[in-house]
Amino acid sequence: MTKNTSAGILSDERREQRDEIVTMLTKAYWMEIETVMSYIANSVNPDGVRAQEIVESLRQDIQEELAHAQQFATRIKELYGVVPGSMAFSAEQGYLQPPEHQTDVVHIVKGVIEAESGAIDYYNRIIQATEGIDPVTNDMTIAILRDEEGHRRLFEGFLREYQADGLA
Numbered sequence: 001m002t003k004n005t006s007a008g009i010l011s012d013e014r015r016e017q018r019d020e021i022v023t024m025l026t027k028a029y030w031m032e033i034e035t036v037m038s039y040i041a042n043s044v045n046p047d048g049v050r051a052q053e054i055v056e057s058l059r060q061d062i063q064e065e066l067a068h069a070q071q072f073a074t075r076i077k078e079l080y081g082v083v084p085g086s087m088a089f090s091a092e093q094g095y096l097q098p099p100e101h102q103t104d105v106v107h108i109v110k111g112v113i114e115a116e117s118g119a120i121d122y123y124n125r126i127i128q129a130t131e132g133i134d135p136v137t138n139d140m141t142i143a144i145l146r147d148e149e150g151h152r153r154l155f156e157g158f159l160r161e162y163q164a165d166g167l168a
């Protein structure tokens with residue numbers, strides 16, 4: 001394959017840096033996929049009046065997280081990587097498993113905050129690692145980070161309300 005040597009991160013001599021970014025993007029891709037799974041379950045399982053706001057919010061977030069997964073996947077491909085198949089997946093979100101009682105929305109709210117915080121930490125690392133190296137991945141991840149910060153802020157507000165009501 002002939003590649004333009006002045007083509008930035010896509011140039012031959014930057015293969016090593018590219019591989020490192022693809023590795024990070026792959027982890028980010030799996031984080032998004034697992035979040036989609038967790039949010040589907042937690043947007044369907046809950047019972048009760050208090051759960052409705054959470055359910056509605058998670059339902060919308062599913063679409064955003066899915067779009068993030070697709071963006072990470074597309075960037076893996078653009079960097080000459082291969083998006084992994086499902087056999088390579090391993091789950092990590094122990095804290096987002098269904099609660100014992102389906103009215104326990106506080107459990108879900110805390111789990112969502114933890115998932116978003118994990119994403120925020122990791123995406124900040126990607127942003128640092130790609131700064132001045134891969135502006136496209138950098139820019140894309142900044143936009144995704146903004147969504148995650150927005151989600152976390154919203155759920156922090158839910159938690160604050162539960163705490164004020166003595167429920168958390």
Ligand SMILES: [Fe+2]
Pocket residue numbers: 032035064065068119144147148
């Ligand atoms: Fe996301």
